[in-house]
Amino acid sequence: MCNTFVDFVTRIDRKQTFLFAPLQGTTARELLPPLAEDAREWSMIYVDETGVHDQSDASLEVYRRFGGLWWLLSLIRYVPRFLRNPIYRVVARNRYRWFGKRDSCRIATDEEKARFLP
Secondary structure, eight states: OHHHHHHHHHHHOTTOOOOBOOTTSHHHHHHSOOOOSSGGGOOOEEEETTEEEEHHHHHHHHHHHHOTTHHHHHGGGGSOHHHHHHHHHHHHHHHHHHHOOOSSOOOOOTTTGGGBOO
16 A cells, blocks of 8 residues: 555655655654554654654645645544544555555656655
């Protein structure tokens, strides 16, 4: 799902607003608090001028930033986190079973390389 979401964002984000960094990389290590030991507890994280957003908040912030019709999806943020995040975790835990697993990670094209941080 991570690759799929990155593919989606790179297609929609024509202004190239969003940058990407792996959670295991130096950029994440410098910007984020220490991650849980168990990688199954990790989630997508979005950092902006207002702070660090994780789990369902991260994806909803991305939709909000897209604007247009995508902004409508961001309205889900009004559903309380205690309801949203358990659903997010269930999807995250079952993503390979439900959506499949790629044999390799996404490779950035030459045009996209500047958007991928170490």
